[in-house]
Amino acid sequence: MNIRISVRSLVEFIFRSGDISDSSSGALPVEAMNAGSRIHRKLQKRAGSYYASEVPLKITSECGGHVITVEGRADGIIDRRGTAREADGIAADKGGEQPDENKIQIAPAVHEPDVLAENEDEGHVMDMVRGYEVNFGESDVMIDEIKGVYRNLDDVEEPLRVHVAQAMCYAYIYAREKQYDDIDVRISYVNLDSEKEKFFRRNYRFGYLEEWFASMTGKLAIWLDMVEKHICLRDESIVDMEFPFEYRKGQKEMALYVYKAIEKKGNLYVQAPTGIGKTMAAVYPTIKSFVQGDVSKLFYLTAKTIAHTVARGAIQKLMDRGLEFKTVILTAKEKICLQDEMDCNPALCPYANGHFDRVNEALYDLVSNESIIDREIVRRYAERYQVCPFELSLDASLFADAVIGDYNYVFDPRASLKRFFAGDGNTPGNYVFLVDEAHNLVDRASSMYSAHIIKEDFLELRKLTAQYGGRLTRYLSSCNRELLALKKNVPAEGYEVLPSIAGLHLKLLGLHDALDLFLEEHGQIPERKEVLNFYFNLTSFLNIAEIVDENYIMYDEILPDGRFMVKLYCVKPAANISACLDKGLTTVFFSATILPIRYYMEMLSDCPDDQAIYIRSPFAQENRRILIANDVTTRYTRRNDEQYGNIYSYIESVVSAKKGNYMVFFPSYAMLEHVQAFAGEMERLHHVKVIVQTPYMNEADREEFLNTFETENGVLAFCIMGGIFSEGIDLTGDKLVGAIVVGPGLPQVCTERKLMMDYFDARGGSAGVRGDSDGFRYAYQYPGINKVFQAAGRVIRTETDRGVILLLDERFNSRRYSELFPVEWNDYEICNRKNVAGLLEDFWKDKSKEN
Template sequence: MEEKKEEKVRISVRNLVEFILREGDLDSRQGGTADKEAMLLGGRIHRKIQRQMGGGYHAEVPLQIVVPCEKLDIIVEGRADGIIEEDGRTAVDEIKGILQDLDLIKEPKKVHLAQAKCYAYIYASIKELSEIGVQMTYCQMETEEVKRFYQTFSCEELKKWFFDLVHRYEKWAVFQIEWRQKRNQSIKQVEFPFGYREGQKDLVVSVYRSILRKKKLFIQAPTGVGKTMATVFPAVKAVGEGLANQIFYLTAKTITRTVAEKAFLTLKEQGLACKVITLTAKEKICFCEKAECNPDACPYAKGHFDRVNDAVFDMLTHTDDMSRDQIESYARKHIVCPFEMALDLSVWTDAVICDYNYVFDPNAHLRRFFGEGAKKEYLFLIDEAHNLVERGRSMYSASICKEDFLEVRRAVKEEDAKLGKAISGCNEQLLTLKRECPGHALYSSVSHLVLRLMNVMTEIERFLEECSQEEIREKVLDLYFEIRDFLYIHDKLDENYMIYTELTEEGKFYVRLFCVNPAVNLSEYLNYGVSTIFFSATLLPIQYYKKLLSTQTDDYAVYAHTPFPEENKRVLIGSDVTTRYTRRSEEMYERYARYMLETVRKKNGNYLAFFPSYRFLNDVYEAFLALQKEEEEIFCLIQDPGMTEEEREEFLNYFEEERDGSLIGFCVMGGIFSEGIDLTEERLIGTWIVGTGLPQVCLERELLKQYFDEKGMSGFDYAYLYPGMNKVMQAAGRVIRTDTDRGMIFLLDDRFLLRQYRAVFPREWSKAFSIRLPQTAEAVAAFWDETRTQP
């Protein structure tokens, strides 16, 4: 009797053909047109064509077939755009919306036709047909003109072709099943690798429970709780129990990725079988001097798709180490692009550590995970989640600049009169809007402009097919991407957006689509997950982040208690200084400098000072130098706005050195040194936070304020206070990193005494003391005297 196979692997028709049948060069000069088409189309063209068909046309027909293989069954499934049954014949219709001129389409694209042939075979086998037609319908999205290609295939011919296609995928499916069995077995042996810190076990339980219940969880957890392991460990356990299949650990900064990597490595030391990949930016991992992804400039791009599947399978089956070094080694061996290879590898790994944009950014997200037929079985662990609000706003906003259109028109008017005319039409619309704009103006719609932009897109598509002059081509392509992004975001406009025009001081005119609340757009991708865990040391007030990061009203939230002794830290509020613009003066800068000098004169050590801007930093620094005595051993470092990674490392390395005197790092709040750096024990004993961190008043912030005021919420808090206090708390979090750290936090602005600011303070600041400059030396001495007497 034949042994029953219980293992099954599912794959969509589209993913199957795009994976197995891809071939040729990697060439970014094409502009990724297919993806942009899909973005712009959004199903409208499909539905319009489907409605126009007769009674014998059945739209959006779900199809599925089980293909028995030696070790498992492969389920191939998808949804045919249309099934035509009329005049005694049956055909599958596959609809593709395009931006190109239809005259340029001489035959169906191979992958498009393959998709239709898969549906044709599945339907023919279900209905036991001897032959079936395949109709490819291409629709030009602006003109809505249609061009069709029709072929008839015998069922036997399709069967042979289809089974060959599936069997080429079989080795991948077998690898996936066998690896997951090995992984899940290893997870059973894994235990929490450390003794639980106070509150950490509760955090682990909360994460696991949220995953089990398929909920989102917001974690406000002070430094030292061990957030990374407290989220990674239960996520790994959940994967082992079949609650999810893949973990995305998302970060905003490179340094936090390293912490995540260490957490997985620690679990691997217990025997965890887990393939973990960290995605490296293209510019960093590219083998060439300049990241030009085309076969003329890069030998790794030429024929990349002919070889990349072999490269990926080779690496997956010979090592569990998915490090950058290994990826580069296998990429060189198979002569493929290391960046694109890493993206392909990520599909087969158990955990992906990457920047937010790989999941959420419409221009950069991993379509392999978030496209048609994607399995919704991911866990999202979002580190430093407070950063996602502003990043989300940026990713889902778009703008066009009138001057960019003029520049491209000048470049092409002699080359292509038709494109020049289309751009001129757009420029006229922008000129009309500019005349209506005193400085800025709000609009409820710019749909009249969108029609012009779509016309320009069509002409650019045609032009790029023919243009051979690289300099002109590059300018036109930049405008193409600008328009494409604008149209894509325009398609998303809802009550979470503001449309406005702006005439800048430099004389440039912009039309902007501003995403005020990114929660709806973020949820489009978060819905691919079983559960999402947002965590940060500064996620206060929690309702603010819930409102801007999630559309659900029943999300969970946890406030973890700090495991560190309260007496190890002293928070002092300087009540006689302020960074308010109206009170800035030489005398005020000098007072800030004196706070710093009084502190270091009482206690030598390493300190960081955080300022609201580089200008304020420099003004206080000059005052500090003027007051400092020649014999005082105080070494100062200044953060530079354009620091390279090497310069950042050099800056931090100074804090590792032994010295007799003191070291002060002058930095800006919200910058590279105000979060994600770990200076434990004596490497940092204090910080001065100069000002409340409020963003500068600008048009965008004022629009945010207006939007939330109109919604009945405190616009000032949403636009200024909460983002500012987040920067303050992040900067303060540099001081106490372990249970043996001791240090002081100076909040130097009288506004910190106001109720609305103190309402956002974390629990750990409940005993903040108010002082004036003359009391500084005494307060510093008292704190360090107390710490000396502690056990």
């Protein structure tokens, strides 16, 4: 097989070693990376005229039947020898002696380690650094590898193995290109704060580098053999792979559109009803596209863990019919951790300690022998090899055909898979993103691309670290004073929109540098966990600050508990999401409730070339009845015992019309409790079992709650709209025969909803069904109506299901809401407390006749 790999990626994979650091998940803010770039430029500029910077180097070689192209940019190259050659050439043209092209003038003999032993392991790289000089010196030819660090350079006794290997790669490529018999390598460490420098330098014979490079690519070839063998088996199994069952109505249409979207490398939005098999309709054409070479990896992204099971089931069905496919199901770090308490400090975690010394052996074993790599599989291999299961699963994703996980692995700048998405974005990967339940992504993405800091956290950290004194205390105090000045301008119990945070931003950057140094110097202090938590949050804030644009609102606010917050609020995440989508070829957003679709397209990608399709429900409309009550309201200003009593009377009418299992969805726990107070006699009078969703239900509580529907008939469940039971659950047949939705699901009024409403009012949104630019739609109505659709969608799940949907609020009867309804809701009826019982009786009577 042919492969292109960067020098850095190659050496970091083959020569990685050591521990997982408890601070390794905190990515440097953009400003810190810029500081590293400035250091590079500074050293490169002062190195003199012989110094060539950012020199592109590439080599293509064959190893074990594989064609491997290794490429990268050397930070710097000094080549006086080449310059001298050019001068000699000019002299020869003028009658001077012509140099012998086959005889290379070399430096005096140098000391170097023994040639590689036949079976020497990766540890040999550290042997090569013995004898380094800690000075600049003079050299005819030298490769310079510059590394900006925050470490105290007095503690750096030798360069890291991967840094040496990276420089040796460049040295080999350059020496081979120039036909040099020897070459110097220098590792230049520069402290990003003090700009203090430390150099490690030595000379290598070309023959040694050649053997070393061949040994390294030979190790890579072992992995390539495994990958190539799997790809051949996979593609062969896909060629004749057929759809695993008979197409349902609408399913084939969706599959065809997905296939065409991949072919055209465009994005697709799909509104399709529950029950047609959306997951298989998305997965099947994507996998078929692997054979054409269009796709190399499928990312199935969800908002909830339960959806992972559905995606896994679809792939498993295809595997049961002969598909050869490797799938990794990613689990959150805290859930897959093998320790009782997650702490990535290598002094406390045996799996973090020496992880990189053992992980490649674990990874090869895992990927070679497993097809569906889930939480339990990963934990088993991690225990066997004493490595971190989370990091092992991320490594395994490199060798997977499909990766199933949460949205954040692609879209969240704090948690995205850097293995795939950390490049400059110029060359997208052959990835397809399948975004399930895409209606959830708007709020999730807004949260991912927002960040905040709390003034009181700075005071708390200063108090915790005061005993260590020094620079960190000074920076914490300086930032606190800046925050205090902002706080004085905020109205009591109010908020203020900020035109700029430039002064605060500058001080926070200084604090971040101080924290880097502090964490380096105080590795095992009792307060380390608290310092790290603060550090990660500050890093996130600084990274988000670098991408703030017209889609953001910066504001500060005095919170209800009296704390003071500064927030970077991403109102419209489309630009940030689009930058992620550009890392792949095609994204398919699909959901049963992605209406109005123009709103979601504007909020998630805002690209005029994106396509959208609406797939109608295949289920007979006569199997369900939709009723809208026009004599009840849930408006906040009109909530009282009379209205709660009206709501309860409707609930009584529904459960009295037919014995069965019902769900009632409320906009808040407060309203749920008010209506529940009327239901004291419900169980005795109507022979139903009342169960109630409560806050903070654990997994066992949820299972018990849902199991009631599986085992009993005559269940009335009081639930929260938009909560854990309003989407993602599948109660078919008689397990659920009715849903009562109380109110239009409007989000509670809060600072950010007000800001969002003002933002879209000022700009004039385009998603309104009548060209309405009303910010109220964006901030409240669209998010609310989606919760209504989700709750109502619990009822009809298959073509044989029958049930009723009752919408309780007069607003549903207004055109502002009814024009947002799905096409299939065109047969809704208006009811009131006087006629609802008759309408329900007629519906169930008709159904009993059919039976």
